[in-house]
Amino acid sequence: xxxxxxxxxxxxxxxxxxxxxxxxxxxxxxxxxEAGTIVYVNxxxxxxxxxxxxxxxxxxxxxxxxERYRTAHQQGFGHYLATGRPRFLGHGPVQLLLLRADxxxxxxxxxxxxxxxxxGRVIVGALRDLTDxxxxxxxxxxxxxxxxxxxxATQLALADTMLTMADAGEVVLPAIGEVLGWDVGVAWQIxxxxxxxxxxxxxxxxxxxxxxxxxRALHTxxxxxxxxxxxxxxxxxxDIAYDPRFVRRAVAERHGLxxxxxxxxxxxGEVEGVIELFVRRPRAIDTGAxxxxxxxxxxxxxxxxxxxxxxxxxxARADLLALARxxxxxxLPPMPPAIPGLEVAxxxxxxxEGRVGGDFYDVFPLGDSRWVVAxxxxxxxxxxxxxxTALARxxxxxxxxxxxxxxxxxxxxxxxxxxxxxDVEAFLSAAxxxxxxxxxxxxxxxxxxxxxxxxxxxxxxxPEPAGDHGLLLGILATARFRDRRLRLAPGxxxxxxxxxxxxxxxxxxxxxxxxRLRALLAGRRGRTAAELVGAxxxxxxxxxxxxxxxxxxxxxLRAEQRDASGLPVAVDLDAPxxxxx
Numbered sequence: 159x160x161x162x163x164x165x166x167x168x169x170x171x172x173x174x175x176x177x178x179x180x181x182x183x184x185x186x187x188x189x190x191x192e193a194g195t196i197v198y199v200n201x202x203x204x205x206x207x208x209x210x211x212x213x214x215x216x217x218x219x220x221x222x223x224x225e226r227y228r229t230a231h232q233q234g235f236g237h238y239l240a241t242g243r244p245r246f247l248g249h250g251p252v253q254l255l256l257l258r259a260d261x262x263x264x265x266x267x268x269x270x271x272x273x274x275x276x277x278g279r280v281i282v283g284a285l286r287d288l289t290d291x292x293x294x295x296x297x298x299x300x301x302x303x304x305x306x307x308x309x310x311a312t313q314l315a316l317a318d319t320m321l322t323m324a325d326a327g328e329v330v331l332p333a334i335g336e337v338l339g340w341d342v343g344v345a346w347q348i349x350x351x352x353x354x355x356x357x358x359x360x361x362x363x364x365x366x367x368x369x370x371x372x373x374r375a376l377h378t379x380x381x382x383x384x385x386x387x388x389x390x391x392x393x394x395x396x397d398i399a400y401d402p403r404f405v406r407r408a409v410a411e412r413h414g415l416x417x418x419x420x421x422x423x424x425x426x427g428e429v430e431g432v433i434e435l436f437v438r439r440p441r442a443i444d445t446g447a448x449x450x451x452x453x454x455x456x457x458x459x460x461x462x463x464x465x466x467x468x469x470x471x472x473x474a475r476a477d478l479l480a481l482a483r484x485x486x487x488x489x490l491p492p493m494p495p496a497i498p499g500l501e502v503a504x505x506x507x508x509x510x511e512g513r514v515g516g517d518f519y520d521v522f523p524l525g526d527s528r529w530v531v532a533x534x535x536x537x538x539x540x541x542x543x544x545x546x547t548a549l550a551r552x553x554x555x556x557x558x559x560x561x562x563x564x565x566x567x568x569x570x571x572x573x574x575x576x577x578x579x580x581d582v583e584a585f586l587s588a589a590x591x592x593x594x595x596x597x598x599x600x601x602x603x604x605x606x607x608x609x610x611x612x613x614x615x616x617x618x619x620x621p622e623p624a625g626d627h628g629l630l631l632g633i634l635a636t637a638r639f640r641d642r643r644l645r646l647a648p649g650x651x652x653x654x655x656x657x658x659x660x661x662x663x664x665x666x667x668x669x670x671x672x673x674r675l676r677a678l679l680a681g682r683r684g685r686t687a688a689e690l691v692g693a694x695x696x697x698x699x700x701x702x703x704x705x706x707x708x709x710x711x712x713x714x715l716r717a718e719q720r721d722a723s724g725l726p727v728a729v730d731l732d733a734p735x736x737x738x739x
Contacts, residue, residue, distance in 0.1 A: 186266075186285040190219045192278060194235055206266070206287060208259040224257050230400045253442060256285065265289065265442065303450035306337045310454055320465045323347040323431035326423065326458045327357030330433055334454070335359055338447065340435035341415075342367045346383045347431050352376050353383040356431075370409045371436070381405045382420040383432040390429060392421035392448040392455070397440060410436075417441035421451040424459040425466075433458075495521055497529055499595055501687035501716040505695045507658070509708050516543030516586070517656045517709035520551050522558075527595045530558050530567075533654045533713055534588035535609065546584045549574060550631070554590060564590035564605035568631065568639040572607070575632035585632030589625065589654055593646075593715070600646040600717050605639050607631045610657055613679055615690070617649040621679040624652060648719035649684055658710025659694060662702045670701045687716040 180187050186203035190196050199207075199214045207214065207222060214222075223231050252270075255263040265288040272281050313329045314320055320329075327345025335343050342360040346353040355372030376383055385393050385403050395418040398404040399411060409415070420434035433455070494502035504519060516536035523529050532554050536546040550571055557570035567590050575584055587609035594601040604612060608630035611623035624644060629637040646652060655675075662670040674697070682693055691714050698710065 186287075188214075188219070188222075188283045188285065189280050190283070191280055194219045197280065203285065206258075206264065206285060207256060222257055224255050224263055227254070227397070230397055233400075253288065253440070255442065302337055303446065306334055307450065307454060307457070309333050309337065311457060314458065314461045320461050321469060322356070322462070323423065324356040326431065326462060327359070327433065330454065330458060331357065331359035331435070334433075334451070335361070335435055338435075339437065340419075341437050342371065343433065343435040344368060344372050345431060345433050346376075348383065348387055348429050350378075352378045352380060353387075353432060364413075367409075367413045367415070367436070370413065371406060373409075376405070382418060382434050386420045386422050386432045387429045390422060390424075392419060392452050394419050394443045394448060396443055398436075414438045419447065419451065421448070421455045423455045423462070425463050430459060430462065495523070497521075497593075497595070499718050500529075500593070500600060501714075501718060503687035503691040503714045503716075505691045505710075505712040507695075507710050509658070516547055517658060517711040518547045518551055519654070519711050519713050520554065521713070522555060524558055524592075528562075529593040529595070530554070530564075531591040531593065531654065531713060531715060532588060533609070533656060533711055534586050535656045535658075535709070535711075536586040537584065542584070546575070546586055549578075550586055550588060554588075558592075562592065563641055564592050564603055565639040565641045568605055568607050568628065569637075572631045572637055572639075573635065576635050585630045587630055587657075591652065591654070591715070599648070602644050602646055602652060603641045604644070604652075605641050607637075607639055608633075610655060610660065612655075613653040613676065614644065614646075615651040615653060615679050615683055616647070617684045619683070621653070621676045621683075646715070646717045648717050651685075651687060651690060651714055651716035653679060653690060653694075654713040654715075655694070656709065656711045658708040659698055659712065661708060662698045662710070663707060664701050665703060670698055674701075687714040690714045690716070 180198070180200045183200060184202060186206045187198070187200040188196060188203050189198040196214050196217055196219055201211070204211055204214060220228055220231060252268045254266060254268055256266045258264055267286040267288050269284045270281060272279060310330055310333045313333060314326075317325065317329055319325055323345050324347070327343075331343040331345060334340065342364050343358065344355050345357045347356045353376045355375070358368035358372050360368045378384060379388060382393065382395065382404060393403075395401050395404055398415060398418050399407060404410065404418070415436045416439055418434060418436045420432055422429045423431040423433065433451075494504050496502075502521060504521075506517065506519070508517075517534070518536070519531075519533045521529065521531050532551070534547070534550055536543040536550065553571040553574040554567055557567040561567050561570065568588065571588070575586070578584060587607060589604065589606045589609040589612060591612070592603045594603075602624075604625040605628065606612075606625045607628045611625045611627065613621040614624045615621045625642045626640045628639045631637075660670055660672050660675055675694070678693060678697055679690070682690055685693070691712050694712050
């Protein structure tokens, strides 16, 4: 009677050579005894380890393990011998590195199983080369690294502020952690005495890990931040529980942290900060990730440096603007003075924010009934113009002490400017008015040095230029200047201005011009000094599109009109004006 099929198959299997079966497998097989000695390897394992046939049998398994993992291996193997419960058995493949004969390390997938034999218990390890798979994973990782870099660069550029490591950590930690699969992270600010945690990130539910990792500062050279600062390069801790450089081992054990990476942020050639990330499963060293993270650190440092430079420029600009305003204020009277019987109104605009203009005006008394009004325009703008303006203003005040004639004052100022030396190219235009106020009214003496002549706005009548043209101050030592005497009747005004008024240009380049100014004044005869100044200011700004391309200054002097009792009276604006002369 024939045997059952199953019995026949068992007999056939018993006849097979077990060593032939193992030798024919494409996976590498390594068998060790309880002492950790290799008792069998198949040819695939010898090829994988680059060892000659028979060279591995009888040797310790630990020779196939990179030195940095040997402590962890011995502890795990000892745990198995003591308890009979190997940590990895029955938990599927484990990724590790195999040390080859030439010193290189090969990534492998290891599957373990325990077997009882007539010679005792053995552990069988099946190893599979992961080079191709890891190569593909690295290509995919490269794409992820590029995506992380782009994402970080975009978020850094859009951040409201990026001046400190705290700012950087808020952007960088979640961007890297979420895309590259880390669990928690901490950003450190590095100082002379060590590192201070300044921001943290975690996946939901892991916030307590961040709190424990950042519970204390680290001294110089201590822990992962200290290691990064010392090398200036990223570091990878593939098993922080057994790495002596990691000083927060208790935190790692409490929360099950296994691997970590940290990289520097350089600013000004120094390590400004360190960013570290942790994961609760083993992660082998990834050189591609380290290169990408080093690039992220460089990018973050560059952006922090750029933002700090911008902040410094903004602060310097604010200081410069404040200085310019203070300097300009020192060159102008703080407000028009009160002169009995006379209205005084002024306006001033400098061309461009933060620039010190070359235009100036001044109003000051010479006794109880005599006043001096000056207006001028120094060559150029900026510090040189400001210096010339200050010189001219103080020279006019000094000259007014000993001279009653504005022409004489001009000669003193001219000599002061020329006296600076031939190597100084300095000149300016100016108009000076001396007012004598008595019971009969107001007498004016006007002198001009290359400056637009003031307009006398009569009631009635059209505006007429007052004074005679003279040479610019600072051009010729022998220059002569003349006075023109006139009376300012009640309701009449004298309008002094710089060429920033008439030379203001619109978008097409057309100037505001003398004719527009005269027409504007003619239409506002009898108006108060403040109304005249406001009208001129508004018209010039409107013509230039609210932009001032040159400094401008305006001073209006208007004689009050009063009745016999001394009260102001209305001006007859219906009187026909005289035509332009």
